[in-house]
Structure formats: structure tokens, C-alpha cells
Amino acid sequence: MSGPPPSKVFVITGPSGVGKGSLISLLRHRIPELELSTSATTRKPRTGEQQGVDYHFLDEREFLDRVERGEFLEHAAYSGNHYGTLRSEVEGRVEAGHPVVLEIEVQGARQVAASMPEAVQIFIAPPELSTLKLRLEGRGTDSPDAIARRLEVAEEELAARDEFHHQVVNDELERALDELEAIVRSKLSESR
Numbered sequence: 549m550s551g552p553p554p555s556k557v558f559v560i561t562g563p564s565g566v567g568k569g570s571l572i573s574l575l576r577h578r579i580p581e582l583e584l585s586t587s588a589t590t591r592k593p594r595t596g597e598q599q600g601v602d603y604h605f606l607d608e609r610e611f612l613d614r615v616e617r618g619e620f621l622e623h624a625a626y627s628g629n630h631y632g633t634l635r636s637e638v639e640g641r642v643e644a645g646h647p648v649v650l651e652i653e654v655q656g657a658r659q660v661a662a663s664m665p666e667a668v669q670i671f672i673a674p675p676e677l678s679t680l681k682l683r684l685e686g687r688g689t690d691s692p693d694a695i696a697r698r699l700e701v702a703e704e705e706l707a708a709r710d711e712f713h714h715q716v717v718n719d720e721l722e723r724a725l726d727e728l729e730a731i732v733r734s735k736l737s738e739s740r
């Protein structure tokens with residue numbers, strides 16, 4: 549057979565509050581071989597978030613220095629902070645044949661689609677725009693101002709949903725998880 553081997557990079561994108569983190573955490577219980585790329589960000593840690601576990605928390609200068617040094621596979625400014633995927637989180641795993649999941653916003657997902665077209669792109673959508681506000685309020689991690697900023701961006705992000713290979717509507721968590729799991733298992737079996 550010729551051509552590149554099928555990728556095992558899964559890009560999970562969609563607006564803040566849609567349930568990406570919840571779905572990925574449950575998905576990793578069902579498919580433990582999936583490894584999660586830990587992103588870098590200049591956002592301040594939320595209560596309970598741990599350095600190197602939830603994110604690599606960097607100050608702005610270090611983040612931008614690492615951008616200059618070409619250390620990021622993708623990066624974006626989002627809601628007043630920088631976020632990005634370090635190449636070191638992805639490349640070694642791909643070379644070792646391990647499947648990797650990236651949980652990133654839409655601008656970053658577009659960059660990965662351009663530089664790694666074989667990556668599987670999955671957009672998580674809410675049943676209604678208004679669901680996002682309720683979920684962000686219910687999560688209780690962001691101030692009303694931060695929630696308002698995230699919702700402004702969400703409208704643009706939702707308009708981009710058709711750009712991605714797969715869309716999963718996170719209406720009921722278990723149902724959406726089943727759909728996401730089916731997509732991921734089908735891609736993993738193609739690459740075996």
C-alpha cells in the first residue's frame with residue numbers, strides 16, 4: 549500500500565461550554581489508549597487546576613518566545629489569552645503510533661486541518677445557542693464577563709461547524725458520547 553498511514557490524531561473542537569472536556573474525559577474511560585495533549589495557555593489556573601496536568605500555564609512572554617521558536621503545532625488568541633498545542637505533546641506520540649486527542653478552539657482546529665489534513669476533525673455543537681450560556685453558568689468557573697465574551701465568540705464558532713469532518717450534537721451526554729465513541733473507534737480500526 550502507498551500513501552501516508554491513517555492518522556491517529558483526533559481534533560475535538562467547538563464552542564466553550566458545549567461539553568468538549570466532559571465528553572473527552574468519558575471517552576478516555578471507554579478508550580483508555582487515547583492520550584490527551586496537554587495544551588499551553590496564558591490563562592490563570594482555575595481553582596483545582598494543576599500545572600502540567602490541566603494545562604502548561606505559561607506567562608505571556610514565555611508563550612510568545614515558544615511561538616517564536618516554532619514549538620507550537622497551532623496556537624490562537626481566545627477571549628483575552630493565548631492557547632496552543634506544543635509539538636512535543638503530539639509528535640512523539642504519533643511517531644510511537646499512539647492515538648492523541650487535541651481539545652482546542654476553532655482557529656487552532658483550522659490550523660491543524662491545514663498542516664495535518666489526515667487528522668480527524670470533530671466539531672461538538674450544542675442543541676441550541678442558548679444551551680451554552682446555561683452550561684457555562686452551571687459550570688461556575690467563569691465570571692459573568694468571561695461568559696459573555698465566550699458567548700460572543702461562540703456564534704462565530706458555530707458558523708464554522710460545516711468546515712469539519714464530523715459534527716456531534718451534545719444534547720444528551722450519553723447519546724453524544726456513544727456517537728463520538730463510534731467515530732473514534734471506526735477511525736482507530738482503519739489505522740490498524
Ligand code: ADP
Nearest residue numbers: 564565566567568569570683687718719720721
Ligand atoms: P467545554 O469543555 O466544551 O468548555 P465542559 O465539558 O466544561 O465544556 O461542559 C460545560 C458544562 O456543561 C459542565 O458543567 C458540564 O458538566 C455540562 N455538560 C456537558 N455536557 C452536557 C450535557 N450533554 N447536558 C447537560 N450538561 C452538560
Ligand code: 5GP
Nearest residue numbers: 564587588623624631632633651652653656
Ligand atoms: P478554557 O479557558 O475554558 O480552558 O479554554 C478556552 C478555549 O480554549 C476552549 O474552547 C478550549 O478548547 C480552547 N483550547 C484549549 N487548549 C487549546 C489549545 O491548545 N489550542 C487552541 N487553539 N485552543 C485551546
